Amino acid sequence: MIRLSGFLFAAALTLAGCVSQSPQLGPDGRPLPKAYKISASDEGRVTYAMVDGINALRAAKGVPPMTLNAQLTAAAATHSRDMAVQNRPWHFGSDGSSPILRAQRTGYAGRMLGENISETYETEVETLSAWMELPDTRAVILDPTARDAGFSWYQEPNGKIWWTLVTGG
Numbered sequence: 001m002i003r004l005s006g007f008l009f010a011a012a013l014t015l016a017g018c019v020s021q022s023p024q025l026g027p028d029g030r031p032l033p034k035a036y037k038i039s040a041s042d043e044g045r046v047t048y049a050m051v052d053g054i055n056a057l058r059a060a061k062g063v064p065p066m067t068l069n070a071q072l073t074a075a076a077a078t079h080s081r082d083m084a085v086q087n088r089p090w091h092f093g094s095d096g097s098s099p100i101l102r103a104q105r106t107g108y109a110g111r112m113l114g115e116n117i118s119e120t121y122e123t124e125v126e127t128l129s130a131w132m133e134l135p136d137t138r139a140v141i142l143d144p145t146a147r148d149a150g151f152s153w154y155q156e157p158n159g160k161i162w163w164t165l166v167t168g169g
Contacts, residue, residue: 035159036123047073050124050151050165054141057132063144066167071108072150076164078102079117080154083162089119099166103150108168110148114140116165124153127163145169 025031038046047068055065079102082093091099103112116137118127131137140146146167154162 035121036161037159038153038155038161046124046153047151050128051149053125053128054149054165057128058142061142063142064147066146066149069108069148069150069168071106072103072112072148072166072168073152074106074150075099075102075108075112076150076166077152077154078106079115079166080152080162080164083117083119083164084154084156084160089117089162091115091117103166103168108148110168112166112168113143113146114165114167116140116163118161118163120161120163121159122161124163127161131165140165140167143167143169 051066051068058065079093079099083089086094093102097105099115100112116131118130120127120130122130128141131141146169148168150164150166150168152164156162
């Protein structure tokens with residue numbers, strides 16, 4: 001009887017290890033997001049994954065590629081952090097600045113053309129995909145007059161990411 005109990009206990013432990021964990025679901029029935037943590041060593045990879053993704057989409061539509069621009073990236077970084085401070089995704093800074101003014105403040109010599117923003121826990125690829133689903137944000141990405149791109153984000157300690165893409169030409 002002791003052997004049988006031991007065998008059953010071992011079998012139960014083995015089977016318990018086989019049970020898959022179901023993702024936690026939110027009120028909408030969809031899986032809750034998992035925090036996508038971006039480490040300092042990931043910064044270059046994340047930036048170029050976004051720019052390369054944008055340029056692949058532009059190439060598929062016969063549109064010339066954009067080049068990463070330091071001034072527009074500085075404007076994007078400033079706005080990402082400011083959206084986190086304001087705790088709302090919108091195109092105006094806490095000081096009332098517009099995307100055009102933020103690009104001018106960085107010394108960008110070209111014309112600022114568009115700005116895409118997002119508040120999410122998703123990766124840069126998922127964010128780009130979401131932007132491509134909406135006509136207004138897709139138009140910013142595929143604007144044939146855009147030649148420069150600035151891209152940045154700010155990640156809160158809880159994992160929420162504030163993404164900003166600024167385009168110019």
